[in-house]
Amino acid sequence: MFRHKTFADRVDTPDWPDFAKNVNDYITAVNAIEKTLPPLSDRSTASEVVAHQQAMAKAIRAERKTAKPGDIFSPSIRKRFVKIVRSEAKGAAGKNTRTTIREDNPNAAGAQPAVTLAVNAVYPDGPPRSTMPPALLLRLPTLPKNLEYRFVGKALVLRDARADIIVDWIPNTLP
Amino acid sequence: MTMKHTLALSVGALALSGLLAQQLRLPNQKDSFHFAVIGDTGTGARAQYEVGAKLAEFHKLFPFDTVVMMGDNLYGGQKTRDFEKKFEEPYKPLLSQGVKFYASLGNHDDAAQRSYKLFNMGGERYFTVKPRPGIRFFALDSNYMDKPQLTWLEKELDSSGSDWKIAFFHHPLYSSGGAHGSDVQLRAILEPIFVKHKVALVLSGHDHFYERIKPQKGIYYFVIGGSAKLREGNVKKSEFTAASFDTDNSFVLMEIEGDTLNFQAISRTGETVDSGTLRRAVLEGKPANGGK
Numbered sequence: 001m002f003r004h005k006t007f008a009d010r011v012d013t014p015d016w017p018d019f020a021k022n023v024n025d026y027i028t029a030v031n032a033i034e035k036t037l038p039p040l041s042d043r044s045t046a047s048e049v050v051a052h053q054q055a056m057a058k059a060i061r062a063e064r065k066t067a068k069p070g071d072i073f074s075p076s077i078r079k080r081f082v083k084i085v086r087s088e089a090k091g092a093a094g095k096n097t098r099t100t101i102r103e104d105n106p107n108a109a110g111a112q113p114a115v116t117l118a119v120n121a122v123y124p125d126g127p128p129r130s131t132m133p134p135a136l137l138l139r140l141p142t143l144p145k146n147l148e149y150r151f152v153g154k155a156l157v158l159r160d161a162r163a164d165i166i167v168d169w170i171p172n173t174l175p
Numbered sequence: 176m177t178m179k180h181t182l183a184l185s186v187g188a189l190a191l192s193g194l195l196a197q198q199l200r201l202p203n204q205k206d207s208f209h210f211a212v213i214g215d216t217g218t219g220a221r222a223q224y225e226v227g228a229k230l231a232e233f234h235k236l237f238p239f240d241t242v243v244m245m246g247d248n249l250y251g252g253q254k255t256r257d258f259e260k261k262f263e264e265p266y267k268p269l270l271s272q273g274v275k276f277y278a279s280l281g282n283h284d285d286a287a288q289r290s291y292k293l294f295n296m297g298g299e300r301y302f303t304v305k306p307r308p309g310i311r312f313f314a315l316d317s318n319y320m321d322k323p324q325l326t327w328l329e330k331e332l333d334s335s336g337s338d339w340k341i342a343f344f345h346h347p348l349y350s351s352g353g354a355h356g357s358d359v360q361l362r363a364i365l366e367p368i369f370v371k372h373k374v375a376l377v378l379s380g381h382d383h384f385y386e387r388i389k390p391q392k393g394i395y396y397f398v399i400g401g402s403a404k405l406r407e408g409n410v411k412k413s414e415f416t417a418a419s420f421d422t423d424n425s426f427v428l429m430e431i432e433g434d435t436l437n438f439q440a441i442s443r444t445g446e447t448v449d450s451g452t453l454r455r456a457v458l459e460g461k462p463a464n465g466g467k
Contacts, residue, residue: 040290041290042290042292042297042298044290044291046257046263048290049290050287053285096359097360103355104282125251125254128282128283129282131282131318131346132318137319137322148286148319162287
């Protein structure tokens with residue numbers, strides 16, 4: 001009945017060699033961690049899904065205990081991301097992008113609980129995940145399957161969806 | 176329990192089933208494909224359970240083996256107990272009869288849900304499912320419409336020989352919701368693909384009400400986001416509204432036979448709030464009740 005397609009777990013970013021290297025190093029390390037855990041099938045029970053995610057987060061934290069902000073988004077990479085995000089969100093043409101970023105942004109005014117930005121921190125259960133503006137996503141380097149960009153307040157966050165943890169972030173990506 | 180009580184209960188059950196039979200408007204043909212649509216369900220609150228119970232009641236008269244979910248499957252916590260309280264328990268009568276639920280991801284959903292067997296996502300954020308020859312669903316992740324997903328969608332639509340191509344995802348391309356409304360940027364990207372590949376029907380949620388949209392470029396759109404949450408009075412009727420309902424929770428039953436799709440939108444209390452027939456070839460709606 002199903003016909004699933006998956007994509008190579010590689011970053012297809014020829015114009016972003018430094019970022020691609022950082023991301024691929026992370027993915028290689030995390031894939032190795034995952035192989036040490038009981039495999040998660042696509043027919044898992046709720047408790048298996050939750051247990052796998054928690055085990056992944058715990059193992060990643062142990063493996064990356066010295067990780068710090070900027071390991072993935074190094075200063076030169078940050079500048080490029082900020083430039084793209086701001087140009088996409090600028091002026092009248094950027095209105096839809098700004099609206100999407102604001103909507104359900106977990107650190108927008110009044111949204112509770114707030115998401116604490118820290119490397120290896122869990123992205124908490126309560127807040128929604130901000131929707132990524134598709135026009136912006138099409139301008140940013142494509143990420144491997146289990147990584148994603150999200151906005152938390154003005155910051156652009158790199159989140160590991162498999163483990164539900166924050167890998168890195170760029171503060172004040174938006175003005 | 177006395178014989179008198181048993182008799183009274185039986186008479187009551189018969190009366191209820193007769194009442195529901197009167198409320199069922201679809202043709203309900205034996206060999207047609209039946210499915211149900213629910214959206215923005217995962218609250219675990221009373222309204223979700225009541226809609227789930229009503230859905231199960233209609234299932235007895237209108238047997239369907241497929242339910243598609245428009246996202247926000249679990250609000251708040253995403254722990255084991257949340258899966259139970261916000262999904263398994265409200266739909267237990269249907270799950271126990273083998274009804275398959277196919278979920279798409281909303282902005283409140285953790286992507287880990289893709290591995291949960293009862294959501295039948297096959298471990299992917301986006302997937303296709305072909306429940307019958309000639310009918311194919313395309314479940315998308317509208318939270319994260321990146322290049323790989325768009326490439327996948329084009330390829331799948333292009334290679335699909337299905338007559339009925341039905342896309343479903345969380346954020347509506349057309350909606351008269353005061354809280355959210357149309358996702359114009361997503362529309363600019365997806366609509367040309369849907370038109371090019373002759374997608375017949377697009378189902379979404381996010382806005383917590385029911386709305387049927389007038390055909391847009393030959394495509395029918397529905398917003399079905401009020402199956403647990405409700406934004407009462409939030410439909411700000413626009414030029415593209417064909418029918419809407421925002422005073423109670425709702426779900427939709429659909430039936431496909433050949434080039435015809437019949438639909439019936441039903442409230443939490445069992446009232447039919449919209450119904451009609453769509454034809455795939457030209458997709459010109461003929462609402463049975465004038466869209467009221």
